[in-house]
Amino acid sequence: MLTLLFTTPKKMIDSNFKVACSSCNLRELCMPVGLEISDMKKLDEVVATRKQVKQGQLLFGNGDPFTSLYAIRTGFFKTCVSNEDGREQVTGFQMAGEIIGLDGIVTDHHSCNAVALEDAEVCIMPFANVEELSREFPVLQRHVHKIMSREIVRENGMMMMLGNMRAEERLAAFLLNLVQRLHARGFSQSEMILRMTREEIGSYLGLKLETISRTFSKLSEDGIIEVKQRYVKILSPEELRKIYNPQPCQTSV
């Protein structure tokens, strides 16, 4: 098969090649901004190696010992938790420049699965390095704290979605967030190819896949988006934002 022919040779995967953050074009996403060149070079030590993860493979799984954070260089991941009786909850979708693995710090073991939704490459940042350099560089320390705080705030927002919002609002918020993050990475601000199935979107948003499908159809019929399988185009961002933030009904004084 074609894919086999183009597979990276085994020895390349999980290689020991050094990656220089200082010359990485995702620098401003992963690393603190406003660093001196000299400091930046020293921070290159955060990253030990890179690792490739094929579509469908686990970067880390529930119960794995925690050793490192991972900065996504290319590709797309989902993280999910599952409980005793096998129910799964997707807790996030992550793309280039985002950091995963923070869940492992508290118990020294990961409590979720990180699965590549497309062939991906990550920078391995041994957490011991992160902590050591954080002590030396206050700007890195602050950066790490912000990344963790951002994740806490994001999850607060998810609780609001899951606890209070209707299916259409959740999907609108999801699409707006996704396209905004893609746009920040140089992609279109209106078009995208989804990397996940309806079922995965549903799991993330606390809905069933049929509801996702129906809600896509509804938004499409209303002329707000165009959907063709994984391809989504936002025709009216304002309408989508209105669905997400419905104005409170005007009541008479």
Added chain:
Amino acid sequence: MLTLLFTTPKKMIDSNFKVACSSCNLRELCMPVGLEISDMKKLDEVVATRKQVKQGQLLFGNGDPFTSLYAIRTGFFKTCVSNEDGREQVTGFQMAGEIIGLDGIVTDHHSCNAVALEDAEVCIMPFANVEELSREFPVLQRHVHKIMSREIVRENGMMMMLGNMRAEERLAAFLLNLVQRLHARGFSQSEMILRMTREEIGSYLGLKLETISRTFSKLSEDGIIEVKQRYVKILSPEELRKIYNPQPCQTSV
């Protein structure tokens, strides 16, 4: 009224009294364990002052500049986020020894409200102090990282609850979690007085107050708990755990 007579004088509130973590009986909840006495004394510098917060008052609110983390000494808080159209989501309930304010780090402004559900006292830990001492004491640095990671993992669990679980399962999980945390603080492992209304529980669990009330009644009828307003006694922790973690149906091979 009685409460007025016993109110702490105004000058005591938001006082500059130093609090020594090294001699605080909540030490093992807020602070890293296994510290040398000498290091512990230095860590006393983390806490600047204490502050009293009366029932119903805000410790901090959405939009407030972020300056400090707060360690709860006494009392009980809720944190909640709200959106443009006024819907509220309780994101957590916090008790003695727990840290609040982490949401403010990422933007230097808080993104939620922290409200005292009973008269409370907190230790103010200016975040600049926390970061400075973290650079000096790796054990404190690790501790701060764990606290943030724990919050991320807790919220992952909430996403599972809100996305996948039924009303009865959510309430069972809530009661088990609450009583377990109270027990860790020396209270009963079966009885408790709830500090929040049915509506607040509902907001936290993504349910309406009537559903909370009905679910309490159901658990009570089934002999699993005893409920009298805010008083709750867990009669059968095993049954409650079974509801939370229903065994997957045994299917034939």
Added chain:
DNA sequence: AAAAGTCCTTGATATAAATCAAACAATTAG
């Protein structure tokens, strides 16, 4: 090119929880 496997859509029906409503209990204010 056909077959098999995923993934997606749409319709019919079921259901858990929301909503509406009213009475009741507990607490606070006058």
Added chain:
DNA sequence: CTAATTGTTTGATTTATATCAAGGACTTTT
């Protein structure tokens, strides 16, 4: 001590989403 307010319970009804079901559209395998 009584009235007002706030919080809780319970019943009747509605509704948003889940579930069940079947066919269609891609994708991968053979």
